[in-house]
Amino acid sequence: MSIINLWYYINGYILISIQGKGTERLINLAINRGIFLRDIRRYKKKALMKVDSEEFKRLRPLVRKTRCKVRIEEKVGLPFFIYRLTIRKGFIAGFVFFILALYTLSSFVWFVEIDGTEKIDPREVKEATRELGLHPGVFKDSLDLEDISKDLVLKVPDISWAGIEISGTRAKVQIIEKIKGTEYDPEFKSHIVAEKDGIILEVFVVEGQAVVSEGDTVSAGDTLISGLISFEEGEVEDNDEPLEDREKREMHVRARGTVEARVWYEGHGHSTLLIEKLVPTGNYETGSFLRIGEREIFLWGVLENPYEFSKKDLVKRTFDWRNILVPVEIVSLRFTELTAKKEKLTPEEALERAKQQALKEAKEQIPSGVSPDEEYYEILETKDDQVYKVRYVMETIEDIGIEQGY
Amino acid sequence: MNFKKKFQGVLAETFELPKEILLDLPRVTIIGNQHLYVQNHRGIVEYTDKIIRISVSGGELIVKGDKLIIRNVFSEEIFIEGVIDRLNYEI
Incomplete structure (x- = not known):
């Protein structure tokens, strides 16, 4: 109906x-x-x-x-x-004016947003775009976005790419900065040196002259691929000019290549049969305070550690709602009293403890993204039969070469 | 005339034809006490919100009730809404 x-x-x-x-x-x-x-x-x-x-x-x-x-x-x-509407002429005029105003005002750029800047000051880019004609108040259709983005790359030297997108009255300038070192600079000469100690497994030279070969042991700082290429006598085919300068037989380049090497990471751990362990006594104190921004307001309980040995637990309760961060949180504290307690371990337990300690130490040194190729451990002999020592070794294969200008 | 009516009645029954078409009778549909459709009417004789008299072939159809409204009215059909108490035929 x-x-x-x-x-x-x-x-x-x-x-x-x-x-x-x-x-x-x-x-x-x-x-x-x-x-x-x-x-x-x-x-x-x-x-x-x-x-x-x-x-x-x-x-x-x-x-x-x-x-x-x-x-x-x-x-x-x-x-x-x-x-009835047509009778009210003022209303119609107002409505038409509103539509026209909305249409005309929306055909101008009112906001310029710079996105993607990390090292460059966005204000610098904004200033550059202003000089190229993109600024608040400019008529949208009068802009040639391709030209502006091209000119922007030329104008600001640290930009490698710029794209401008207009959505509504907002011009969004997306910028990609140049990454230092990747740009081609013919004047830049470098060696590739070892970052850490290791045994060379493979040398792959793109440019330059390999100084080390497979099986060599290198230590950190050694040159692996040299940017200085020198030709041996006779290697230069053009022998018609015997008075050639020595400089002519040398070439300076920017060394490039990868050097794979076997690298060791060592960790040591030790454990005695009699160890001291901290165990909770069962006593605890609690407290709570309110944090508003930087300010802390005491609510109740104790906030300072009342024991000699204790463990401190913090529980924060925030009042965030969806993506809105509310700078208010209630922090609850709990101090648990601990006391040292002697514990006797079996030799196997002590050994395992020392091993875990050594493993942890070795693992911490390995850079992220590299997994150990081989790992083994050895028990070190000690004079005291109450003490166990373990050395844990992890071997990795990684590219140890880093570029060093000269 | 009487013979003609009779003949039509026999015709309708033998061929299972709807009687309201052959005999020109009103077709009244009533839904609860709220809606009333009358098809094949001859016009409204009286209309108030308590009583509606509708002329049909051979007499009158009298609708009594409260807050009676004629929702739609066409030359063949009439649609009444309201609280219907009684429906009388006066022939």
């Missing part, structure tokens, strides 16, 4: 009231003429009904015939609404 009502609203209808003895006759006549009457209801002596605005004109002669009184009570629907 509601869809039909919507249809009636779009077409527009008139609510009329009919008064007089011939009301029923009028209705019957209207039906016979094909005039569509709806929602006929009695209100005191009047009969209210709805009729289409077009059909109302055809109802007029029937009214005269039946001598009824017909009054238009209300005009409902879209056509009448629009008609």
Whole structure:
């Protein structure tokens, strides 16, 4: 029914009231003429009904015939609404002005955003874009974004790529900075030196002259691939000029290549049979405070460590909601008293403890992303049979070469 | 005339045709005491919110009730809404 009502609203209808003895006759006549009457209801002596605005004109002669009184009570629907709007000229003018203002204002750039800057000051880029014509208040269609992004790369030396995207009134400048060292600089000469000690497994030279070969033991700082290429006598084919300078037989380049080497990482661990362990005594104290930004407000309990040995546990409760960070948190503290307790281990347990300690130490030295190729441990002999010592070795294969300019 | 009516009645029954078409009778559909459809009517004789008299072939159909509204009215069909108490035939 509601869809039909919507249809009636779009077409527009008139609510009329009919008064007089011939009301029923009028209705019957209207039906016979094909005039569509709806929602006929009695209100005191009047009969209210709805009729289409077009059909109302055809109802007029029937009214005269039946001598009824017909009054238009209300005009409902879209056509009448629009008609009423057209009468209010100021409103229409305001509306048109609003649409025009919205349209014109949205065809300007109002915000310039710089994205992707890390080392470069965004203000510097902003200044550069301003000089190239992209600044708040500029007409969108007058910009040639490709030209501006090209010129921006040339204007700011540390940018390797720039892209400009306009969404609405916001111009987003995406910048990719140059990574130092990757750019081609013909003046830059370098060696590749060892970063750490190891045994060379493989040398792969892209440019330069290998100084070490497979099987060599190198220590940190040794040159692996030299940027200085010197030609041996006779290697130079052009022997017509015997008075050639020594300099001519040398070439300075930027050494490039990888040097794979086997690297050792060592960890030591030791354990006695009798160890001291900290165990909780069962006593504890709790406290709590409220943190608002940098400020701390005491709530209750103790906040300072009351014991000689203790373990401190912190529980923070924040009031973040979704992605909104609320700078208020309640911090609960718990101090658990600990006491040293002597514990006797079996030799196996002591050995395992020492091994774990050594393993941990060795593992900490391995750079992330490298997994050990081989690992083994040895038990070191000690004079004291109460003490166990373990050396744990991890071997990795990694590229130990780093570039060093000269 | 009487013979014609009878003949039509026999015709409708033997061929299982709807009687309201052959005999020009009103078809009244009533839903609870709220809605009333009358098809094949001859016009409205009286309309107030308590009583509606509808002319049908051979007599009148009188609807009594409260807050009676004629929702739609066409030349063949009439749709009444409201609280219907009684439905009388006066032939």
